[in-house]
Amino acid sequence: MSTARRIRSRNRRGLTLIDAMMSLTICALLLGAIAAAFTASCQAITANDQFIRCAQSCRVAVDQIMGEVRKADAVQVSAASVDVIRPDGSEGTYSYNATAKTLTLTLVGDATPHVLASNVGACSFVADIQPDPKTQINRVVRVTATISVTNGNNTVTLGGSAAPRRALVY
Numbered sequence: 001m002s003t004a005r006r007i008r009s010r011n012r013r014g015l016t017l018i019d020a021m022m023s024l025t026i027c028a029l030l031l032g033a034i035a036a037a038f039t040a041s042c043q044a045i046t047a048n049d050q051f052i053r054c055a056q057s058c059r060v061a062v063d064q065i066m067g068e069v070r071k072a073d074a075v076q077v078s079a080a081s082v083d084v085i086r087p088d089g090s091e092g093t094y095s096y097n098a099t100a101k102t103l104t105l106t107l108v109g110d111a112t113p114h115v116l117a118s119n120v121g122a123c124s125f126v127a128d129i130q131p132d133p134k135t136q137i138n139r140v141v142r143v144t145a146t147i148s149v150t151n152g153n154n155t156v157t158l159g160g161s162a163a164p165r166r167a168l169v170y
Contacts, residue, residue, distance in 0.1 A: 051151040054119045061116035066162035075140045077127035096123035121150035
């Protein structure tokens with residue numbers, strides 16, 4: 001083999017600078033795509049977690065309100081609140097604050113409202129009223145609550161209905 005041929009074959013054995021730069025560029029693009037996918041996945045997980053927490057707190061709040069209505073001695077309902085008088089005489093008000101988007105419980109004697117749920121997009125309370133068969137005085141026979149929770153692009157509407165125990169006629 002001639003000397004010129006040996007020199008040419010030695011020069012072709014490794015990667016050239018251009019080959020190394022191209023492979024590094026491809027690796028950098030792949031790592032960038034993986035990092036973007038990981039970031040998007042973390043953001044989606046965080047948004048889902050926040051939505052699930054909001055929805056769960058509203059489920060608990062609806063369950064608590066309906067439980068209180070079932071046990072109540074007296075119930076007063078407006079479009080955005082439910083006043084409950086318990087058998088022990090204590091009173092509480094469940095109310096919706098549209099500006100703060102919260103559902104709160106305020107106990108008589110305690111000026112601080114307790115936030116039961118946040119990110120509440122809409123809330124309504126409706127009372128079915130019928131006259132008492134004995135006294136002909138109107139009384140609440142059923143309370144229905146509808147609450148919509150919004151977090152980001154996700155919305156869930158929860159509902160519940162309860163009849164005050166003292167309103168039942170057998």
